[in-house]
Amino acid sequence: MTARPDAETTASAGARKADHLRIAAGPGVLHARGSGLEELRLRHRALPGRDLEDVALETSFAGATLAAPLLVSAMTGGTAEAGAVNGALAAAAAQHGVGLALGSGRALLDDPSLLETYRPAGAPRPPLVLANLGAVALQPDRAERLVELLDADGLFVHLNPVQEAVQPEGEPCFAGVLERIAATVQRLSPRPVLVKEVGFGMDPEDVGQLAAVGVSAVDVAGSGGTNWALVEGRRDGRAGAVAQAFADWGVPTAEALRGARAAAPGLPLVGSGGVGDGVAAAKALALGADVAGLARPLLVAAQDGRAGAALGTVVRQLRIAVWAAGAASAAQLGEEHLA
Ligand SMILES: Cc1cc2nc3c(=O)[nH]c(=O)nc-3n(C[C@H](O)[C@H](O)[C@H](O)COP(=O)(O)O)c2cc1C
Incomplete structure (x- = not known):
């Protein structure tokens, strides 16, 4: 299913994005259960054995060098408010040397005049900028055009089956998605193509299939944080009745990471979904x-x-957690640093 580039669709997509920004930041949109990270504890070493400032956070990821192993996850684009948010997120990511994933670029493909709402002029460039497109709208040529329009370093494809199914105007059309991801990997090579969920996690079998078609990394985007069934449910009463049963749907982030690590041992992973602070981030790193x-x-x-x-x-917080858990670097964190 490709996007429908008519003006009415673009306008209603804009209204939906505005709703998403407002509702997602408000109450009642979090998963009913946690990410599983809150149940874990990092070891506490009273003898960390090194100075705090000697802990190394620098990481290579998706062809970039990040000052810390963190990513601002994909959120928005396409409206004036999205432009303000993206400007602030780009400045923050550049200031701290971390990656920035932009929100879905589907609207931009339909209307290139929206570029400023994704990459505001004058906003500094983070070390890694990733364009974003949903599986439903994914076509290799569109993906390449989007990466070029945004002057991005690579592409994040998002898999959001439950959101598409709960959203009244959604397109739960997932036949052929893996094949289109494979074709997009070929088309964009050597630029990285990463794949993420949007907060319901991934089964190890999904991760294995994605690794087999050559994606550069997988972001498990597990449950425990923002729940997109609940966001859609708050936006539309028809979705609300359906959404409630999905309040605790999905693979919690901690479990998703362990499963992904086992399914694809060499594949770079992003741990997200309910990561609220640097200690939770350190736990995600310890899980792989x-x-x-x-x-x-x-x-x-x-x-x-x-x-x-x-x-x-x-x-x-991440620096302190790595240090007090007894690791020399964020990259060194592993299961052995969990209590
Ligand atoms: C306002 C908002 C908009 C989002 N839009 C997108 C999007 O366009 N593309 C995408 O891949 N994920 C999108 N997400 C999902 C996030 O990237 C992330 O996977 C999810 O929110 C779970 O992380 P969290 O618990 O830290 O919020 C969005 C999240 C929020 C809060």
Whole structure:
């Protein structure tokens, strides 16, 4: 299913994005159960054996060097408010040297004049910028055009079957998605193609299939944070009746990471979904993620004018957690650092 590039669709997509930004930042949209990260504890070493500032956070990921193993997860684009949020998120990501995933570029493909709402002029460039497209709208040529329009370093494809199914105007059309991802990997090579969920996690079998078609990384985007069935349910009464049963649907982030690591041992992983602070990020790294991602917490901070400070706090928490767990570097964190 490709996008329908008529003006009415673009306008209603804009209204939907505005609703998403407002509702996702508000109450009642979190999974009924946690990410599983809150049940884990990192070891506490009273003798960390090194100075705090000697802990290394730098990480190579998706062809970029990040100052810390963190990613601002994909959120928005296409409206004036999205432009303000993206400007704040780009500035925060650049300030702290971490990656930035942009929101779905489907609207931009239909209307290239929306470029400023994704990449506001004058916003600094983070070390890694990823374009984003949903599986339903994915076609290799469109994906390449989007990456070029956004001057992005690569592409994040999002898999959101439950959201599409709950959303009244959604398109739950997932036949052939894996084949289109494979073709997109070929088309964009050597630029990285990463694949993520949107907060319901992934089964190890999905991760194995994605690894087999050559994706550069998988973001498990597990349950425990933002729940897109509940967001759609708050946006539309018809969705609300259906959504409630999915309040605790999905694979919690901790379980999804362990499953992904086992299914695809060499594949770079992002741990996201309910990662609220730098300690949770460190736990995700200990479970095998190469990078941890945050969406909603940084949206709320950006809307409050404190995205840079909030991200700085996460980086500081991560540094302290790596150090106090007894690791020399974020990259070294492993299951042996869990209590
Ligand atoms: C306002 C908002 C908009 C989002 N839009 C997208 C999107 O366009 N593409 C995408 O891949 N994920 C999107 N997501 C999902 C996030 O990238 C992330 O996977 C999910 O919110 C779980 O992370 P969290 O618990 O830290 O919020 C969005 C999330 C939020 C909060």
